[in-house]
Amino acid sequence: MRTRRFRLRQLLVPAAVATAGFALYAASPPRPAWWVAPLAFAVLAAAVRGRRMRTGFGLGTLFGLAFLLPLLGWLQDFLGADFGPWPWLGVAAVQALFVGAAGAGMALVGRLRAAPAWTAVVFVAVESLRSAVPFGGFPWGRLAFTQANGLFLPLASLGGAVAVGLAVALTGSGLAELGWRLREGSRSPRAWAGPLVAVLAPVALGAAVLPSLDNAPGPEGTARVAAVQGNAPNLGLGLLSEDAVLRENHLRGAERLAEDVQAGAVPRPDLVVLPEQVGSWGPDRSDPGLSRVAERLGVPLAVGGLSLDPDGQLRNRVFEWQADTGAGQQYTKQHLVPFAETIPMRPVARLVSPFVDRFQQDMVAADEPGVLDIGPVRLGIGICYDVAYDDVFTGAVREGATLLTVPTNNAWYGHSEMSHQQLAMSQLRAVEHGRAVVVSATSGVSAVVQPDGTVVQSTDLFTEQNLIADVPLRSSTTPATWLGGVPMWAVALAAAGAVVVAARRGRG
Template sequence: MLLAVAAGFALYAVSPPHDVWWLAPVAFAGFALVVLGRRARAGFGYGLLFGFAFMLPLLGWLQDFLSAQFGPWPWLGVAAVEALFFGLAGAGMARVSRLAAAPVWMAAVFVVAESLRSSVPFGGFPWGRLAFTQATGALLPLASLGGAVFVTFAVALIGAAVAQFVARLRERSGLVAPVATALVPVLAGLAALPTIGTEPDAGTARVAVIQGNAPDIGLDLLYEDDVLHDNHMRAADRFADDVRAGRVPRPDLVVLPEQVGSWGPAKYDPELSRIAAEIGVPMLVGGLGVDEDGQLRNKIVQWDPVTGPGGEYHKQHLVPFAETIPMRPVARLVSPFVDRFERDMVPGRRPGVLDAGPARVGLGMCYDVAYDDVFTGATREGATLLAVPTNNAWYGHSEMSYQQLAMSRLRAVEHGRAVVVAATSGVSAIVRPDGTVAQQTGQFVAQNVVGEVPLRSSGTPATWLGNAPLWVLVALGVGALAFTLRRRSRDV
C-alpha cells in the first residue's frame, strides 16, 4: 500500500511544470510492481490508491478555485472518480501480468483504462494522461508517430518492464527480456527524433499574442466579463501604439485569449473593430456568444481589420459542470456555474480552421487541447499553425497553466505544427513544431508576445493515422484480458 501511494505521488511530482520526463516510467514501475502477479481484486485496490495519490495533488488547482465556496468536496470528488479508472487499470494489469510478454499486455491494459477515463462520464476527463508528463525527452518524438496514446503506451511499457526486471532479480534469471523491452521505446523515440520537421514548408508568419491579465480573485471572476474585455482592449491598444511607433514590427495576425468578448448574434464590439483596424491585421478573439437561434457557445471569432467579425470556431469539448451541466439540482452543490449559466453551452461539431493573414489556423480552446481529435481534425483540414486560446485565471498561481502548456507542446510534435497559446493571465507561449518553447509569459501579468513561427503543411504519421494506434492498443489490451478469462474458464 505504501509503495502504491508513493508511486502515485511520485508520478505527480514528475508532472509539469517539473521537467524530469525519465522519472515518469520509474514512478509507473512502482505501481506495476505492486500489481504484478496479484489477483484482480487486489490490483483494483492498489490501483485506487495509486490513482488517488496521483490525481489529488495534480488537481490541486480545483481546490484553489472552489474551496472558498464549496470546501474540498469538488476536488476530492473528481480525484476519487478518476482514481476508479486507475483501479480498473490495476485490476486488468494484475490479470495479464502472469502472461508471457506481460509488460506489453500491462501497458495495453493501462491504455484501455486511460481511454475510458478520457471518454466517460460526461465526455471524460483526460487530465493527467501519462503522455502529458513527456513534454521533453526521448519519448516525446513518438507523439509524431502514434500521438499521445503511443507516448502513454511507451511510458507504461518501460515502467512495466522495469517492474518485471525487479521482480525477477530474486530469481537472477530471465533478466534480458525486460531490459530489452524497456529499451525499445527509448531507442524508438531517439530514432524518430530526426524525423520531426521544423522547416517552414508553407512560409512563415509573425504572430502577436495579447495577454491582458485578469484579477487573481478566483470565483469572483465569474461575473467580471467586462474586466476581462477591458483589460485585453487596453493591452491591445498598447500593442497598437507600439506598432504605430515602430517599437514592435507589425504582425501578420493577432491572437487573443478565450472569454475576452461577449456578443449577441451581431457580434457587435466597436472597440475591438477599432483596434483591429488600427493594427491592420486579422485578429482571432475568444468570447461567449449567443447565436441567432438562441444557443450559447464558447467561440473564437475571426476579426477582420476592414469587415469586422467573420468566421467562427465553436469549442468542441465543453467542461462538465461548468460549460455543460448535468444533473443541475445536484451540480448546484459543487459548481458555481449553475447560477452563472441558466442553460448549457452547445458544443461545436466541426474542426476549427480559420484563415488569418498567411496562416490557416487550427483552433482548440482551453480544455480542447487535452483531447486527441481536436487538432487531428484541424490539421487534416489544412491548418498550417495551431492556436490554443484559454482562460486560466480561475486557478490562481497553480500548476494548471503549466500542465496545459505541456499538452500544447505534445500537440506541436504530434502534428508537426507550431502552437500559439494565448492565456488571459498566463501562461501564454509560442511553441515550435519540435515542442520547445520559444517564448513564454509569466502568470498574472499584462504581457504581449510577438514571434516568427514556421507555417507547415506536411503531415505526420500521427495526424493521418488518427485513432488507429488507439484501437490497435485497445484491441491488444482487451484481447489479453479476454484470453485470461478464457484460460481461467478452461482451467476450471
C-alpha cells in the first residue's frame, strides 16, 4: 500500500508540471488569460524546488513540451501534409530542451536566499539564450508574449520583453514559495516577507506604470495610414507556386482602396503599407502595376517583396514606392527564418523544409535598422519574423522612427493561432517603444495598434480587407528604448553569477 502511494505521489508531480505547461499555452494569444501564466510558472517553480538538477531538467523539459507542442501547432498545419509531424516535433523538442536547462538552473539556484528572484532570473536568461541560438534563435513562446492584454504589459516600456518576462516569472516563483511556506506551517513574518514581495512587487509596479501609457501624438502630430490585406489562397505549401496570385490580390486590394478614396468613401491616406512578399523584383526594380497604384492613390507605398540584386544576392525587403520614381528607399530583413530564408545543412534540411528547392541560395540579412522617410512619417520597419526580436525596433526608434510597421506573410499557416501570436508581439513592441504599430498581413491578422498596446482595428483571417486609421506620431524615447539590450545582459550576468554561487555552495 505504501509503495502504491509513493508511486502515485511520484506521478502527481510530472502530471502537475505537464498540466501547467499546457496552461501556459492556454494563457497565450488569442486567449486573453494572461493571469494564468504566473500560476503556470508557479507550478514549475514549486516542482523543481529542492530537486536535483537532473530532475529539474526533466521536469523543465516536460513543462516545455506541454507548452510548446500546442503553441507551435501551426508548424504542423504548414508542413504536416507533406513532411509529417517531424518538423513540428523537432522544433518543439529542441526548444523544450532549453526549458529543461532552465528547470535545472532553477533547481540549483533555488537553494540560495531570495530564491524566487534567482529562479525568475535564470528562466528569463535561458529564454534570451534560446532567442539567439541555434541558427539565430527562436524567440517564440517567451513569457512576455502571453501578456499582450495583461497587467504586466506596461513594464515593457521600462525594460522590454525581459522586464515583462521577469514580472511573470517572479510573481510565479513568489507564489510557489508561499505555497512551500504554507506547507511548512511557518509562522515567522520574515519567512513570509520575501515571497510576498516577489508576488506583489511586479503587480504593483505594473499598476503604477499603467497610467503613464497614453496614445497622444507628439509634436509630429498624426498620420493617416492604410494597410492593404489582399488575401491569399489557403493552400499551405501550395502557396509556394502562387507568387503571382499574391501580387495580383494585393494590387487589386490597393486598386479598391484607390477607388474608395476617389469616390470619397474613405479619406486619402498619407501612406499605404502592403505586406511582405507582394512583389518579386530583379535588379531593375521594375513594377508598372505598383507604380500605377501609387499614381491612382496619389501617395507613396511601403511594399514588401523579394529582390535579386546586381551582385546576385537575394534579399527580403520593403521598398518605398513612388508613382514617378518607382522603388526608392529600402529596408532588408534582419532576422531570417532558419530552414526557410536561410538554410543550414541543406542535405538534411531537404527532409523537413520545402524551401530548399525553392531557394537555391540563402537570403542575405541586414545589420542596419529599417527607417524610411515616407510622406510625413519616419517609418520603422520589422518584416514578419523580425518582430519577435528585441533589437529590430529598438534600432529603428533610436534612428528616429515615429511610427512602426510589420509587413508579414502568414498565409502559409492556415487558420492557426500563429498570426494572433505574432500580433501579441506587435502589441508588446508598441508599449516597449511608445509607438503606434501598423501590421499589414497578406491573409490576416492585419491590425492597427496604439502606443499603449490597444488594438483599435483588426481583420479576420483569409479575408480581403483594407484598414485605414489616424495614428499618433512620436519621437519621444521610453526607458526600454534607451536601455536597449542592457536588461537582457544584466539578467544573463545575474543568472550566471547565481548559478556559479549555487554550484560552489553545493560542492561545499
